[in-house]
Amino acid sequence: MKKPRLGIFKLTSCDGCQLSILNLEEELLRVVELFSLSFFPMASDKELGGYFDLALIEGSISESRQREQVISVRERSRYLITIGACATSGGLQALKNWAVLESFKKSVYPDPALIESLSTSTPVSDHVYVDFEIWGCPVTGDALSETLACFLLDKRPTIPQYSLCMECKRKAIPCILVSEGEPCLGPITRAGCGALCPSFSRACYGCFGPRDDANIDSLMRWFEKSGYSGRERQRLLDTMNTYAYRRVQIEKKD
Amino acid sequence: MKRRINVKYLSRVEGEGALIIEIRNNEVEKVDLRIFEAPRFFEPILRGRPFQDVIDFTARICGICPVAYQMSAVHAIEAAMGVSVPQPVQDLRRLMYCGEWIESHALHVHFLHGPDFFGMESAWSDRDYGHIAQRGMKLKGLGNKILALLGGRPVHPLSVRPGGFFRWPEKKELYQLLPDLEKGFDLSLECISWAVSLFEGEEEIKDTGGFMVSLHNPDIYAMNTGTVCTSDGITYSMGEFTKVIEEYQVPHSNALHTGIKTGSTPQPFMVGPLSRINMSFTSLPEKVKSTVLQGGISLPLVDIRMSIIARCIEISYAFHEAINIIQGYDGTAPHVHVEPKEGKGLWITEAPRGMLIHSYEFDRKGNVVTARIIPPTSQNLAHIEKSLRNYIESNHHLTTKALRSGCENIIRSYDPCISCSVHLIDLTEGKS
Numbered sequence: 001m002k003k004p005r006l007g008i009f010k011l012t013s014c015d016g017c018q019l020s021i022l023n024l025e026e027e028l029l030r031v032v033e034l035f036s037l038s039f040f041p042m043a044s045d046k047e048l049g050g051y052f053d054l055a056l057i058e059g060s061i062s063e064s065r066q067r068e069q070v071i072s073v074r075e076r077s078r079y080l081i082t083i084g085a086c087a088t089s090g091g092l093q094a095l096k097n098w099a100v101l102e103s104f105k106k107s108v109y110p111d112p113a114l115i116e117s118l119s120t121s122t123p124v125s126d127h128v129y130v131d132f133e134i135w136g137c138p139v140t141g142d143a144l145s146e147t148l149a150c151f152l153l154d155k156r157p158t159i160p161q162y163s164l165c166m167e168c169k170r171k172a173i174p175c176i177l178v179s180e181g182e183p184c185l186g187p188i189t190r191a192g193c194g195a196l197c198p199s200f201s202r203a204c205y206g207c208f209g210p211r212d213d214a215n216i217d218s219l220m221r222w223f224e225k226s227g228y229s230g231r232e233r234q235r236l237l238d239t240m241n242t243y244a245y246r247r248v249q250i251e252k253k254d
Numbered sequence: 255m256k257r258r259i260n261v262k263y264l265s266r267v268e269g270e271g272a273l274i275i276e277i278r279n280n281e282v283e284k285v286d287l288r289i290f291e292a293p294r295f296f297e298p299i300l301r302g303r304p305f306q307d308v309i310d311f312t313a314r315i316c317g318i319c320p321v322a323y324q325m326s327a328v329h330a331i332e333a334a335m336g337v338s339v340p341q342p343v344q345d346l347r348r349l350m351y352c353g354e355w356i357e358s359h360a361l362h363v364h365f366l367h368g369p370d371f372f373g374m375e376s377a378w379s380d381r382d383y384g385h386i387a388q389r390g391m392k393l394k395g396l397g398n399k400i401l402a403l404l405g406g407r408p409v410h411p412l413s414v415r416p417g418g419f420f421r422w423p424e425k426k427e428l429y430q431l432l433p434d435l436e437k438g439f440d441l442s443l444e445c446i447s448w449a450v451s452l453f454e455g456e457e458e459i460k461d462t463g464g465f466m467v468s469l470h471n472p473d474i475y476a477m478n479t480g481t482v483c484t485s486d487g488i489t490y491s492m493g494e495f496t497k498v499i500e501e502y503q504v505p506h507s508n509a510l511h512t513g514i515k516t517g518s519t520p521q522p523f524m525v526g527p528l529s530r531i532n533m534s535f536t537s538l539p540e541k542v543k544s545t546v547l548q549g550g551i552s553l554p555l556v557d558i559r560m561s562i563i564a565r566c567i568e569i570s571y572a573f574h575e576a577i578n579i580i581q582g583y584d585g586t587a588p589h590v591h592v593e594p595k596e597g598k599g600l601w602i603t604e605a606p607r608g609m610l611i612h613s614y615e616f617d618r619k620g621n622v623v624t625a626r627i628i629p630p631t632s633q634n635l636a637h638i639e640k641s642l643r644n645y646i647e648s649n650h651h652l653t654t655k656a657l658r659s660g661c662e663n664i665i666r667s668y669d670p671c672i673s674c675s676v677h678l679i680d681l682t683e684g685k686s
């Protein structure tokens with residue numbers, strides 16, 4: 001059987017998600033055997049054009065050349081999967097989107113007209129069709145190997161869609177939102193990290209982005225009652241998944 | 255006769271860059287290390303953010319050395335808030351740094367740089383290299399294990415905060431690492447001998463490594479503390495050093511270049527493992543030193559490609575140090591409360607790639623007013639170009655293809671981290 005051709009691409013990012021692929025260690029060497037790794041500049045000189053059975057993309061789009069690049073990758077790939085907060089929701093660098101907007105005293109809603117411009121950082125799915133998204137800053141090794149294995153088996157990866165709170169419950173970690181009054185984003189954030197921050201007695205800061213159907217406003221009202229100012233509340237949402245949290249918040253309002 | 259070397263996309267480095275060299279009648283006319291990685295504007299992003307965000311955000315500048323960002327940041331914040339942390343916290347921070355040095359160096363030595371010495375395109379393109387790749391994986395995995403234990407995960411750990419850690423490990427958890435770390439130490443000694451053997455019968459490329467700068471500490475191999483020392487014997491405090499360097503922009507790069515102000519032109523300098531080893535070789539453990547010297551090499555190391563040896567030595571040192579720290583750990587590392595206040599703080603730590611400078615100003619709520627970050631790669635860029643120039647000038651008899659791979663080897667020797675180096679520059683304004 002011909003090995004499927006795998007390409008790994010980088011846009012605007014810190015390389016941490018690509019590194020998570022290299023961190024698969026033993027599994028990585030198996031991946032290399034099961035796939036034909038056709039493009040991975042971080043680890044290999046080999047550069048092949050042509051078609052990819054699977055393209056993994058790290059990084060957000062913050063320059064016009066990257067738009068062209070991502071369109072070309074889409075045209076040449078059977079499946080396209082984004083890895084990490086940058087590619088899936090614009091990353092930390094998307095904070096500049098609002099800085100520009102605010103300095104122009106415009107509304108805080110994402111303005112589609114600005115998406116073309118260099119002054120924004122946007123997820124890949126704003127530009128081309130994405131078959132599947134892996135969240136996290138960085139993505140976990142488990143999610144990566146699950147996705148690669150499912151690709152080979154022609155199945156859809158099963159990656160949890162529920163909230164981080166479920167993971168805390170399962171691990172019997174005392175709720176730091178209720179018991180400590182810490183501003184934890186757990187209730188509105190997607191599971192997947194294994195409740196890392198709460199297991200370090202730290203409030204979740206949203207590396208994995210909003211879960212589907214997150215009720216952000218209700219959590220924000222809770223924070224307001226606990227004495228967090230509007231600015232402080234906004235800052236909690238404005239981290240590596242700022243674009244996604246703001247978008248969910250707006251969609252809920254409609 | 256005109257020759258041109260054009261590497262459109264540098265592979266096996268972190269980030270996006272290209273190289274253009276033009277040689278006319280054996281004279282080097284142009285050496286441009288082009289950095290086209292998209293900037294991510296961390297400096298404006300940090301403005302107005304509370305100090306904890308500085309630690310979590312700057313980590314995202316680089317997925318390979320997030321701990322370095324967290325270390326420089328946390329020390330700069332504590333300097334600004336006038337806080338000093340107890341010894342156990344300092345030790346655990348050092349242990350974390352050991353984990354990152356192992357992880358980052360093992361990756362670079364085996365997967366990014368190693369293939370150059372065998373004419374391979376990647377670490378898996380030749381089966382004979384398989385056992386070397388596997389050794390790299392094993393070492394890297396051990397570094398990651400330390401990071402995951404102390405910080406939750408190897409990429410962007412989440413335990414560091416001003417004053418200490420969100421959670422400190424139990425004695426038992428750390429002790430469980432010991433048997434693996436002992437094995438790692440033995441394996442790393444093998445690595446040193448292997449790296450030394452890569453240069454057997456090879457002609458040294460002289461002059462490619464030149465003016466070296468690193469932190470130095472008389473008592474201990476410098477990571478989080480020390481004074482800045484240069485290879486010509488000058489010592490600066492961290493603050494003084496940032497005043498004698500100058501950042502300047504060159505047209506072909508999205509990253510600023512850096513030099514030490516001397517006369518009319520800033521003088522390029524080099525930071526990183528080679529500088530550190532040359533500066534602090536004597537403070538290494540006996541077993542590590544003797545393994546290096548048995549290989550028949552002498553110090554100082556001047557051939558920049560020997561950075562691969564320096565990295566292997568530091569992997570060994572990091573294992574040795576990690577074992578020491580764990581054996582001395584009594585099971586607690588209490589956190590000191592840090593009250594936000596107005597202030598300025600500057601700090602330098604030794605990232606795997608060299609000195610990483612952070613400097614901040616905070617308002618009375620402890621929110622960032624200004625931020626300035628000078629990563630090791632920006633400090634090295636001018637020196638990389640100088641190394642390339644020297645190399646070509648003494649090797650112009652080689653074919654263009656040989657020169658090209660020689661140049662790529664030199665660039666990778668510096669382990670440039672291109673995503674780090676462009677984080678600050680606003681292209682629209684043309685300055686940082």
Ligand code: SF4
Pocket residue numbers: 013014015016017018058059083084085086087091092136137138139240314317409410
């Ligand atoms: S999502 Fe996070 S870890 Fe991944 S590339 Fe972006 S900043 Fe790095």
